[in-house]
Amino acid sequence: MPALASEAVLIGKEGPTLASSLQRGASVLGIVAGKLDFVQLGSVNLIDVRGNRAVWVCTDAGDLILGAESEIATSGGLRTAGDLLALRDGTSIGRMSGEWPSIEAYGGAGEARAGAQVSMLLEQLRATGEMEGASSHVIRVGSLSRDSVKETGSLLVGGQCEMEPGPVGWSWLRKVSGKPSKAPTASAEGVYRALLALWQAGGDEGLFRLPVELMRLRWLSLAVLAELGTPYALDYRPRYWPIEVELSPVTEHQHHASVQIVLPVKTERLVDLEAAASGCYIIANNLVCSA
Amino acid sequence: MSRSAPRPPYPVAVAKVSQKRADALPVERRVGKFVARAESKEAFASFEEELQRQARAALTNPDRLLTIPHLRNSIAARMEDVEPATSDLIDGYILHWIGEGQLARLNTISRAMSAYQSIFWGTLGSVVSGAIATVLQALVEQQSLTLEEAARLLPNSLLFKLQHVEVLFGHLIYLGFASTDVAPGVPIESIRVPYASPRF
Numbered sequence: 425m426p427a428l429a430s431e432a433v434l435i436g437k438e439g440p441t442l443a444s445s446l447q448r449g450a451s452v453l454g455i456v457a458g459k460l461d462f463v464q465l466g467s468v469n470l471i472d473v474r475g476n477r478a479v480w481v482c483t484d485a486g487d488l489i490l491g492a493e494s495e496i497a498t499s500g501g502l503r504t505a506g507d508l509l510a511l512r513d514g515t516s517i518g519r520m521s522g523e524w525p526s527i528e529a530y531g532g533a534g535e536a537r538a539g540a541q542v543s544m545l546l547e548q549l550r551a552t553g554e555m556e557g558a559s560s561h562v563i564r565v566g567s568l569s570r571d572s573v574k575e576t577g578s579l580l581v582g583g584q585c586e587m588e589p590g591p592v593g594w595s596w597l598r599k600v601s602g603k604p605s606k607a608p609t610a611s612a613e614g615v616y617r618a619l620l621a622l623w624q625a626g627g628d629e630g631l632f633r634l635p636v637e638l639m640r641l642r643w644l645s646l647a648v649l650a651e652l653g654t655p656y657a658l659d660y661r662p663r664y665w666p667i668e669v670e671l672s673p674v675t676e677h678q679h680h681a682s683v684q685i686v687l688p689v690k691t692e693r694l695v696d697l698e699a700a701a702s703g704c705y706i707i708a709n710n711l712v713c714s715a
Numbered sequence: 716m717s718r719s720a721p722r723p724p725y726p727v728a729v730a731k732v733s734q735k736r737a738d739a740l741p742v743e744r745r746v747g748k749f750v751a752r753a754e755s756k757e758a759f760a761s762f763e764e765e766l767q768r769q770a771r772a773a774l775t776n777p778d779r780l781l782t783i784p785h786l787r788n789s790i791a792a793r794m795e796d797v798e799p800a801t802s803d804l805i806d807g808y809i810l811h812w813i814g815e816g817q818l819a820r821l822n823t824i825s826r827a828m829s830a831y832q833s834i835f836w837g838t839l840g841s842v843v844s845g846a847i848a849t850v851l852q853a854l855v856e857q858q859s860l861t862l863e864e865a866a867r868l869l870p871n872s873l874l875f876k877l878q879h880v881e882v883l884f885g886h887l888i889y890l891g892f893a894s895t896d897v898a899p900g901v902p903i904e905s906i907r908v909p910y911a912s913p914r915f
Binding site: 513515516517518519520521555556557558559560562564566588590591592594596598635636637638664665667687688689690 | 743744745746747751763806807808809810813814815816820822824828830832855858888889890891894895907908911
């Protein structure tokens with residue numbers, strides 16, 4: 425039964441959902457008898473861990489903050505997060521060196537998952553990118569060119585929109601007031617473009633990046649990519665304690681994620697999830713954990 | 716009167732000393748981008764202890780937010796008889812303490828609008844995160860905020876330099892929560908929410 429950060433994203437039958445909003449009896453995507461299936465939760469408990477440390481595991485398929493005793497599925501069997509932390513090379517100071525097993529990952533199946541609701545994914549992305557602007561909500565975007573405002577921008581704001589460019593690569597979208605316009609219909613391709621628009625453009629073509637602090641957007645993005653079945657790879661930079669996370673498209677799905685960083689972190693509370701049946705695994709932030 | 720034991724010689728970066736001297740030092744560690752050697756494990760431990768003492772002195776009383784190069788120089792200046800082969804190791808320890816939580820950092824932007832890390836003592840973390848929340852809330856309510864307006868909202872412990880408020884402004888800009896109309900290269904004297912009228 426993993427104890428996860430409350431902002432961890434799991435995939436419910438209706439789509440991505442925060443660990444903190446799960447309730448007993450809910451079903452989340454996992455692995456049952458070696459097959460991808462929904463796992464019913466027998467208990468969901470909020471644990472106050474103030475003063476204690478959790479473990480932040482970063483891989484090229486996703487990252488997760490979990491309790492030190494929580495088990496994660498690796499190529500060498502189940503390992504606790506505390507075990508992974510202990511595999512760091514203690515003689516390496518200010519560096520991230522260690523001999524870690526690969527982590528079992530779920531990044532989708534090459535196509536949108538049957539049952540995935542594209543319009544709901546768009547709505548969740550929109551809500552995560554939304555913030556306060558002058559007298560209206562705006563959506564922060566980082567890699568939307570002026571040419572894409574009409575199509576992808578309109579999809580994000582739900583109608584005709586305008587964009588204000590800002591410093592350090594950010595811009596903001598808002599709906600044009602006083603002009604009734606029909607919201608474009610969301611497609612899987614459109615949602616993918618909207619997701620990438622919320623990230624900042626990286627240095628190279630096809631590379632996107634996000635400040636590490638924007639965790640909710642990053643973790644939701646992972647779930648949306650899995651729902652869309654779009655393969656991707658992540659890179660956390662710099663390794664000793666990342667400042668930003670890079671996202672790049674890849675050609676094939678990865679089922680074994682490489683660990684890049686394992687760090688102790690302070691956290692206020694965790695959500696402890698336990699499956700109703702034994703021998704199940706659940707998928708959180710696209711990484712497989714023992715339930 | 717008791718005399719304290721002499722401290723072991725500080726570790727050195729292998730690349731910065733002669734091969735003969737490096738060969739004479741049996742204990743090796745990777746420290747940041749350097750391979751370091753010292754006489755013993757204890758030499759590494761006591762060196763780290765001394766560095767941490769000086770880092771604390773540099774960052775507290777009064778509380779300061781410093782860049783990594785500034786903190787490194789401040790630590791080195793406070794220590795006696797530090798040769799370049801030793802001071803080059805300080806960066807690695809700073810990165811290590813950030814990872815371990817003894818030091819905290821705030822990603823922000825400079826006046827040239829380029830990202831950098833502002834480092835502070837770990838126990839100041841709740842003060843800094845509270846200050847960011849306060850500034851953001853005031854920004855949303857007022858739609859724009861000057862350095863002086865923000866400074867009036869913040870605890871004295873953060874106001875040793877008005878530049879600390881600029882660091883907080885830079886953090887909000889870095890994350891895309893605020894915009895600014897100041898030109899690159901000059902102080903970030905004000906921030907605003909997107910679509911608000913510029914204030915000059």
